[in-house]
Amino acid sequence: MQDTAAQTSRGAGPLAGIRILDMATVVAAPFASTLCADMGADVVKLELPDGSDPLRGLAPVKGDLPLYWKVTNRGKRGITLDVRKPEGRALFLRLLPEFDVLVENFRTGTLDRWGLDLATLHAANPRLTVLRLTGFGQTGPYAGRAGFARVFEAMSGFTNLAGEPGRAPLHMNYPMGDMIAGLFGGFAIAAAVAERRRDAAGAAMPGREIDLSATEALFRLLEPLAVEHEQLGQVRQRAGNRATYTAPSNMYATADGHWVSLVASSDPIFRRLCAALGRPEMALDARYGSNPSRVRHIDTLDAEIAAWFAARAYADAAAALAAHEIPFSKIFTIADILDDPHFQARGAVVRLPDPDLGSVPAPCVVPRFSGHDAPAPRSGPAVGEHNADIYGALGLAPQALERLRSQGVI
Numbered sequence: 001m002q003d004t005a006a007q008t009s010r011g012a013g014p015l016a017g018i019r020i021l022d023m024a025t026v027v028a029a030p031f032a033s034t035l036c037a038d039m040g041a042d043v044v045k046l047e048l049p050d051g052s053d054p055l056r057g058l059a060p061v062k063g064d065l066p067l068y069w070k071v072t073n074r075g076k077r078g079i080t081l082d083v084r085k086p087e088g089r090a091l092f093l094r095l096l097p098e099f100d101v102l103v104e105n106f107r108t109g110t111l112d113r114w115g116l117d118l119a120t121l122h123a124a125n126p127r128l129t130v131l132r133l134t135g136f137g138q139t140g141p142y143a144g145r146a147g148f149a150r151v152f153e154a155m156s157g158f159t160n161l162a163g164e165p166g167r168a169p170l171h172m173n174y175p176m177g178d179m180i181a182g183l184f185g186g187f188a189i190a191a192a193v194a195e196r197r198r199d200a201a202g203a204a205m206p207g208r209e210i211d212l213s214a215t216e217a218l219f220r221l222l223e224p225l226a227v228e229h230e231q232l233g234q235v236r237q238r239a240g241n242r243a244t245y246t247a248p249s250n251m252y253a254t255a256d257g258h259w260v261s262l263v264a265s266s267d268p269i270f271r272r273l274c275a276a277l278g279r280p281e282m283a284l285d286a287r288y289g290s291n292p293s294r295v296r297h298i299d300t301l302d303a304e305i306a307a308w309f310a311a312r313a314y315a316d317a318a319a320a321l322a323a324h325e326i327p328f329s330k331i332f333t334i335a336d337i338l339d340d341p342h343f344q345a346r347g348a349v350v351r352l353p354d355p356d357l358g359s360v361p362a363p364c365v366v367p368r369f370s371g372h373d374a375p376a377p378r379s380g381p382a383v384g385e386h387n388a389d390i391y392g393a394l395g396l397a398p399q400a401l402e403r404l405r406s407q408g409v410i
Helices: 004-010 028-038 067-072 086-098 118-124 149-156 176-198 214-221 225-232 267-276 280-284 291-296 298-310 314-323 334-339 341-346 387-393 398-406
Strands: 019-022 042-047 076-080 101-104 129-134 209-213 249-253 259-263 328-330 349-354 358-363
Touching: 019 028, 019 086, 028 042, 028 067, 028 076, 028 101, 028 129, 028 176, 067 349, 067 358, 076 387, 086 118, 086 387, 101 176, 129 176, 149 176, 149 214, 176 209, 176 214, 209 214, 249 298, 259 314, 267 280, 267 314, 291 298, 314 328, 334 341, 387 398
Parallel strands: 019 042, 019 101, 042 076, 101 129, 129 209
Antiparallel strands: 249 259, 259 328, 349 358
16 A cells, blocks of 8 residues: 555645656665655656665664665655566566656666667657766766766865865765755756646657766856856865855854854945944955955954954854844754754754654755645655555566566566
8 A cells, every 4th residue: 555645745746747767776866856756756766676775774774774765765665676687677668658757877888788778768668758867977988987976076176175275175974966966867857847848749759868967967066167267267276164255254163162154245244244243443444345355355354253253152142143134153963953943943854754763854845835735755665665556557466576576576
C-alpha cells in the first residue's frame, strides 16, 4: 500500500502529474529529483538490488539506519533493478514509457556501454527527458573523469575564494558543490516540463537530453569574475570573512565569544551603523563617504568596528544593531536554528514520517507556493520497498518478481 502522505504530495503542487525515474547515486542528481518531488512530482528511486548506493553509508548514519538517505531521498518510492543484466535492461526499457524524466549521473558513456544509449532510451519513450548530471559534462577532454563535490568546487574557482589571505584555500565541511548542481538539475527539469506544457502539440516534441556539468553549475554562480579579470586585470582571491567588493561586510567577535556577521554596505545603512556604534561622526569621514571609498580604507574601518564588538557582550551588541535596523546575525549552529522563534514560526523544519524512527527532521519545502500546502513527504524508501507496486503496475506477477529477485535482477 502507498502511504497517504506520499499520495497526497504527488497529487498537488506545480509539478503534479510529472513522473521521474531517478537512477542516480549519492547526492547531486538525487537532490535534483527530490526538489521536484517537493513540488508534487511522482519520483521513483531506482537502485541496485544490494542497496550499495554510497549515500546509504555516508554520515550521518545511526546504527544501520541511513539518515542522510532518509532526508535526501524524501518523498520518493523505491525500487531495485540491475540494468546491467539483460533481463534488467529489458525491464528498465518497459518502465521508461511510464515516465516523463530520467535522471542519471554515471560517468559519460556508461549507459551507452550498458546498451542504454540515448537512441535506445528514446526508442522506448520518444518524449523522455534525460537529465545527465556529471562532473564535467558529456563533451570535452574531461568528460570521462570521475568527480566529487570538492573537485567541482576546486576546479570552478569556488574554493579559491574561501580562506584567509596567504593561507590554504578552504573547503567547507559539506558537499556544497553537489547541492548547487542539484539545484540546477531541479531547475532544468522544471524548464523542460514548462517547454513541453507550452507546446500544444506536446506529443510532437522530441525528448530532451539535458547535459549538466556540476563544475559549470558552480562556475555559473561566480558571475562577475570573468569580466573582472578581462576588463580590470584582476584575479579575485581569498579575503577571509571580509568582502572585498563592498564594505563593511565582515565577521566580528564579541566579548563573550560569539561571532557576528554584519553587512552595512549601502550609504544609508552605514550611517545607521555609525549611530549604533555611538560614532555618528564616522559617517562624515571622507574615507567612508561611499562604498568604493570604504573598500579602499577597509582595514581602518574594520578595526574600528571590531574594537566595538570586542568591548561588548553579544546581547548588548545585538540590541544596539537591531535598534538601528542593521543587517546582522550571530553565526547559527543547527541547534540555534532549531531553537530560533522565526524558524519555528515559519515551520522551516518539518517532520518526515519514517517507518524506523517515527519521524525525522528536515528542511521545509522551498519555495512556498500559494494554494499548495501538501503534507511533509515521507522519508527516503527502503531498498526495493515499492517493487511490488511499481512492477505490479507493469503486469508482473508475484512469481515473476520472485524469480527476478532470486536472479539478482531486482
